[in-house]
Amino acid sequence: MSDTDYLKLTTYVGERQRSGDRLLAEELLDLYGAQNVATSVVLRGIAGFGPRHQLRTDQTLSQSEDLPVAIAAVDTADKIAGLAGRTVELTSRGLITLERAQLLTDLPALRSTQSTKLSVYVGRQHRIDGRPAHIAVSEVLHRNDFACSAVFLGVDGTVRGRRERARFLSRNTDVPVVIIAVGDSAQATAVLPELHRLLPDPLVTVERAELCKRGGRLLARPSSLPTHDAHGTPLWQKLMIHTTEDTLHNGEPVHREIVRRLRQIPNTRGATVLRGIWGFHNGRIPHGDNLFQLGRQVPVMTLVVDSPSNIATAFDLVDEITTGHGVVTCERVPALVSADGGSRDGSTTLGLFPPG
Amino acid sequence: MSTALIWIGVAIIGGFGALARFVIDRAVTKRKSSSFPLGTFVINISGAWLLGFLGGLALRPDIALVAGTAFVGAYTTFSTWMLETHRLGEERQLSFAIANIAVSVLLGLSAAALGLWMGGRCVGH
Numbered sequence: 253m254s255d256t257d258y259l260k261l262t263t264y265v266g267e268r269q270r271s272g273d274r275l276l277a278e279e280l281l282d283l284y285g286a287q288n289v290a291t292s293v294v295l296r297g298i299a300g301f302g303p304r305h306q307l308r309t310d311q312t313l314s315q316s317e318d319l320p321v322a323i324a325a326v327d328t329a330d331k332i333a334g335l336a337g338r339t340v341e342l343t344s345r346g347l348i349t350l351e352r353a354q355l356l357t358d359l360p361a362l363r364s365t366q367s368t369k370l371s372v373y374v375g376r377q378h379r380i381d382g383r384p385a386h387i388a389v390s391e392v393l394h395r396n397d398f399a400c401s402a403v404f405l406g407v408d409g410t411v412r413g414r415r416e417r418a419r420f421l422s423r424n425t426d427v428p429v430v431i432i433a434v435g436d437s438a439q440a441t442a443v444l445p446e447l448h449r450l451l452p453d454p455l456v457t458v459e460r461a462e463l464c465k466r467g468g469r470l471l472a473r474p475s476s477l478p479t480h481d482a483h484g485t486p487l488w489q490k491l492m493i494h495t496t497e498d499t500l501h502n503g504e505p506v507h508r509e510i511v512r513r514l515r516q517i518p519n520t521r522g523a524t525v526l527r528g529i530w531g532f533h534n535g536r537i538p539h540g541d542n543l544f545q546l547g548r549q550v551p552v553m554t555l556v557v558d559s560p561s562n563i564a565t566a567f568d569l570v571d572e573i574t575t576g577h578g579v580v581t582c583e584r585v586p587a588l589v590s591a592d593g594g595s596r597d598g599s600t601t602l603g604l605f606p607p608g
Numbered sequence: 609m610s611t612a613l614i615w616i617g618v619a620i621i622g623g624f625g626a627l628a629r630f631v632i633d634r635a636v637t638k639r640k641s642s643s644f645p646l647g648t649f650v651i652n653i654s655g656a657w658l659l660g661f662l663g664g665l666a667l668r669p670d671i672a673l674v675a676g677t678a679f680v681g682a683y684t685t686f687s688t689w690m691l692e693t694h695r696l697g698e699e700r701q702l703s704f705a706i707a708n709i710a711v712s713v714l715l716g717l718s719a720a721a722l723g724l725w726m727g728g729r730c731v732g733h
Contacts, residue, residue, distance in 0.1 A: 310695070311643055311645070311692070311695055311696075312633075312637060312645045312647060312648065312688075312692055313633075313648070313688045313691065313692065314630070314633040314634050314637055314647055315637055497698065497699060498698070498699050498700040500699075500700060500701075503701065503703070504642075504643060504701070505643075505699045505700075505701075508643060508699075512641065546697045546698065546700070547697070547698060547699065547700040548698045548699070
């Protein structure tokens with residue numbers, strides 16, 4: 253295990269946002285491609301809101317005009333720090349975060365002892381033992397008792413520094429697909445050698461995450477944090493809520509209800525909902541959609557990044573909505589910028605979290 | 609009126625119908641908080657009333673074509689109604705999905721009948 257520091261840079265913006273005369277998502281990926289970023293991926297969301305609290309959702313045609321995208325890039329801390337500044341400059345409205353991650357390309361033992369979030373990157377058409385790679389990986393995660401796992405289809409990205417962009421009428425073999433899974437460190441340690449056997453050239457990131465809820469059961473509240481570190485740099489947290497698309501709370505899908513309630517709180521910084529194509533939680537076997545079904549049972553993941561006090565409020569609300577189902581995790585976010593036109597809130601300086 | 613002029617009229621007035629849908633759908637959707645697709649519902653019911661009303665007025669054929677087929681045709685939307693109902697089904701909101709079909713049909717027929725009657729009254733039938 254090398255001790256190189258890695259960072260993950262994530263940008264949450266509207267898919268129609270432009271930078272000059274080009275789409276911002278394309279502009280950012282051109283930048284990441286030119287810099288040979290180790291791994292990056294563009295995921296299209298199905299709902300969300302940003303700094304202006306305008307709701308975007310694919311529920312109705314007119315509200316689905318400018319859905320959110322989440323663009324994540326992982327590489328060494330030095331490289332990402334440079335790209336973060338440029339990304340903030342290019343983004344006129346949206347949320348940009350920096351998180352600590354380990355990027356594993358040889359899958360050694362883990363150093364962390366806490367619950368862990370794994371992101372495994374495979375190609376759209378990659379196959380393992382005759383099956384799609386994402387299905388084979390999901391099965392290994394399920395066999396190792398992971399709390400949840402969800403597969404998200406990238407539309408653009410870089411893989412080991414090479415740009416891989418999805419094209420119409422193409423097989424898109426190497427376009428990235430990311431499998432995001434949560435388990436404890438023992439499970440993660442057990443699963444890594446298995447993944448190494450399945451994936452000859454693995455690309456896996458490991459992040460530390462607190463497992464707050466599993467199957468609707470409360471395990472731990474997000475650890476309470478000061479608003480600033482000892483140097484006055486603000487600290488942030490991220491909630492991830494894993495449910496299925498047709499999981500309901502009082503007749504409304506859980507992810508819609510979370511977005512609706514968070515949007516009513518005046519100073520929240522936004523939320524983004526991503527829909528997966530395959531996955532599991534609550535101990536079910538990994539699954540996707542069937543041809544003959546009405547309700548969709550694919551996984552959805554709702555992401556909320558905000559200040560520790562807003563996250564505490566958001567968690568209470570999420571806890572109330574996810575009484576019987578869902579996995580909720582909380583992660584530490586050392587830097588965040590919320591941009592809206594000329595106004596910028598936060599910075600790309602990394603905050604230092606208290607130990608523990 | 610020449611055929612060319614009618615075609616141009618259909619294109620332009622149809623464009624205004626589409627714009628009207630866009631503006632009204634947005635205005636209605638902005639105010640709602642439930643997941644019922646109220647914007648499309650309001651458009652289809654008001655469109656049914658308007659088409660009935662235009663029918664009741666018994667306009668000249670070329671004017672009826674431009675106002676009815678072009679404007680109301682572009683304004684109302686069957687495809688969005690179907691797509692949004694399907695989306696409700698996907699998220700297991702079956703009561704909303706069924707209500708969206710049943711109430712749209714019932715109120716749509718009533719609105720068309722009311723429009724026809726009101727149009728007829730306007731021209732003294």
